[in-house]
Amino acid sequence: MRIVFMGTPNFAVPSLEAVATAHEVALVVTRPDAIRKRGKKLEPSAVKTRAYELDLPVLETARMTPEALAAIQQVRPDIIVVAAYGCILPDELLAIPAIDCINVHASSLPRWRGAAPIQRAILAGDRRAGVSIMRVVHELDAGAYCAQADLEIGTSNTTELTERLAVLGAQTLIHALDAIADGNAVWQDQDEDQVTYASKVSKTEMLLSPKLSAVQNALLVQASSDTAPARVVIAQKGVRVLEAFVVDADNTATMVAGEVIVKHGHVYLTCTDALLELVVVRPDGKRDMPAQAWSAGLRGEGLTWEKL
Structure with missing residues (x-):
């Protein structure tokens, strides 16, 4: 399938690598260079760095401007894959792909919708954390999911758990894409009574x-x-x-x-x-x-x- 991949941090890199191996990545969309460490120097996103190493075309944009939407439309994707891109996606984007727009979300939905699902799972003392492959819809992380997987948190800190879930998310994503391509994906609506929200963690x-x-x-x-x-x-x-x-x-x-x-x-x-x-x-x-x-x-x- 022809894929537009949208992601920014390290969490998204294993998914990008997996998709690039199994499918045609027509465009990688990521957020612009930013000050990411104490050095106060502009640095590329982890996804941009890996995309260039894979010789993939890259579009840098902080939001979905008309120009960005036009660039994505031009490559005519079958599916848009999102993994921690870092921007609210407009409905105009969701209408572009021929098949669907899906997201690799770092929780077992409907638990922990929102910006900080990994940290919230640890803070809540959850025994397990997971990933969900879900449809991107207008409401935040409210789309149906077609695949989930989880693992035991144990003593993993935020960095370690993020790395583990990134790998698990990539594996789950590839299985989901295969099912979507074959027409065998089964979509499960989220139980609204079980929803919890993972707001950004403050200092x-x-x-x-x-x-x-x-x-x-x-x-x-x-x-x-x-x-x-x-x-x-x-x-x-x-x-x-x-x-x-x-x-x-x-x-x-x-x-x-x-x-x-x-x-x-x-x-x-x-x-x-x-x-x-x-x-x-x-x-x-x-x-x-x-x-x-x-x-x-x-x-x-x-x-x-x-x-x-």
Whole structure:
């Protein structure tokens, strides 16, 4: 089939590679170069970089302008495949492909419609996360789906889970495209009673707090990202927590939430019910380091931690 592929971040790259192997990619649409890291330099999207490596034509646009719609119309796609493109798609685009416009969405719909399904699944303590191959419709992530697959989240953080779901999404997408091409795809409407929404995660809601349980704080660390990091103040200094896990306290009756315990090179934060052991941290203005190495700089009794 003749495909227009629309995507931007790393999550979309495995799907692009899979589609390019199995079908004709007539055009790749991605968002323009942007400042994506701390270097303050314009960088191409992951999809643009991979598309050029695959010698595929690329259209860069931040939104579906009349010119962009005309360029997509000109290549006469059978199907438009969308994977984390990053823009609301107008109804005019949905009318272009001869067969359909489908999306690789990183959740088991109808759970977690919206912008941050992977982080929301982690924050909610979901045991499993998934992907859905769904029709793009006017309403946000409300289209019927023809294929789904899922996996166990386990201890995967946001970056790791995104990578795992990206591969799973590519595999599921190819099976779905084969079924669509053969006319065997079975479309399932979403159960509106089961819908949950994955709004964008803000920086403020990712701040660790001694008023939360150890599990809640651990989930914040697991769901952390560069745009919304898990942060805390320890000994009056800001720290990003990159890896941590829950440890049961020996005596919760005498434990006071908000204390910092440094013992044999281990750093523990007391929470409302248990301890959170820090494994990897990034003190403000410094590099990532093991908490054990960082703990050498913590001095004195009565150390405390608090919300930033």
